[in-house]
Amino acid sequence: SCNCGNTTTVPEPSFVGKTINKMIFFRNRMVMLSDENVIMSRPGDFYNFWPRSAITYTATDVIDISCSSEKPAIVWDGIQVNSGLVLFTKTQQFMLTTDSDVLSPQTAKINALAAYNFNNKTNPISLGTTIGFLDNAGKYSRFWEVAKILREGEPIVVDQTKIVSKLFDKDLELISNSRENGYIFFSKKGTNTLYGYKYFNSSEERLQQAWFTWELMGTIEHHA
Numbered sequence: 001s002c003n004c005g006n007t008t009t010v011p012e013p014s015f016v017g018k019t020i021n022k023m024i025f026f027r028n029r030m031v032m033l034s035d036e037n038v039i040m041s042r043p044g045d046f047y048n049f050w051p052r053s054a055i056t057y058t059a060t061d062v063i064d065i066s067c068s069s070e071k072p073a074i075v076w077d078g079i080q081v082n083s084g085l086v087l088f089t090k091t092q093q094f095m096l097t098t099d100s101d102v103l104s105p106q107t108a109k110i111n112a113l114a115a116y117n118f119n120n121k122t123n124p125i126s127l128g129t130t131i132g133f134l135d136n137a138g139k140y141s142r143f144w145e146v147a148k149i150l151r152e153g154e155p156i157v158v159d160q161t162k163i164v165s166k167l168f169d170k171d172l173e174l175i176s177n178s179r180e181n182g183y184i185f186f187s188k189k190g191t192n193t194l195y196g197y198k199y200f201n202s203s204e205e206r207l208q209q210a211w212f213t214w215e216l217m218g219t220i221e222h223h224a
Contacts, residue, residue: 013039013049014064021076026085026096027103029063033075037066038087038096038110059104067094067110076120079131081149086131088118097151114157116144121173128179128201132160134172134186141168143186143197160197164211168195176224185223192216194223 015034022033030046032039040063042048051061067073069092077088084097093113100107117137118124124133127145135142142165147156161168169188172195177184186195193213200208 010051013062014066015039015049021074022078024078024080024085026078026080029103031078031085033078033087036068036073036075037064038075038078038085039064040108059102059106061105063103063105063108065096065108065110067092069112076118077123079124079126081131083149083151086113086124086146086149088120088124088133090118090120091115093118093146095149095151099151111151113149114146114155116157119172122175125175125177125184126179127177127184127199129204132177132184134175136170136172138170140165140170141172141186143168143184160209161211167211167213169193174220174223187220187223189221190219192219194220 014037015032018034020032020034024031028043030041039049042060042062049062052058067075067087067089071091073089073092075087075089078085084095087094087096092115095111095113097109098107117135119134119136122134124131130145130147132143132145135144142159143161145158145160149155171188172186173189174187182199184197187193192215194216196212196214198210199206
């Protein structure tokens with residue numbers, strides 16, 4: 001950034017002076033989630049968040065784009081799917097994608113995807129071909145699974161905790177999963193209860209799913 005009198009030739013990335021909520025990797029770029037903005041480095045140059053020129057754009061320039069919504073849209077986390085990057089705010093989900101083969105400052109766009117609460121103390125997870133995340137808006141937590149996430153059209157969102165809705169702790173903080181074994185585990189730090197979700201898929205059909213709890217001898221600090 002160069003200040004010559006009152007002229008700034010190259011603007012600073014929008015995370016400067018703000019909190020970075022998450023760092024992730026997407027399309028060969030380092031991505032910073034800060035405030036309502038998604039800031040992406042140059043491809044292959046992961047620590048460079050500065051454009052080459054103040055007057056022209058190239059496909060390899062940095063991308064700095066914001067989530068626009070009528071509600072506060074501070075971006076807390078994101079997870080990659082085959083059609084783009086799903087972004088999570090406290091009350092909504094967005095999709096960062098492009099209609100072009102090249103992701104650039106001219107082609108990148110953010111679309112609203114869904115409007116579900118997200119527990120920002122946790123992280124979204126991939127179940128292989130679907131994604132899941134926790135919601136703590138009500139008296140109990142909910143675990144939402146999202147399928148058919150495309151650039152256009154509405155995704156399929158299912159509340160997988162509906163059958164155990166009054167047994168699931170509200171203040172869950174830890175989530176871990178094994179896609180290969182079809183397990184997801186949830187817990188609250190400092191407690192001894194581990195919630196488990198076991199599922200089995202064949203092709204696009206879920207043939208089996210079950211919830212269970214384990215009571216451990218000590219208190220849980222972390223699991224992975």
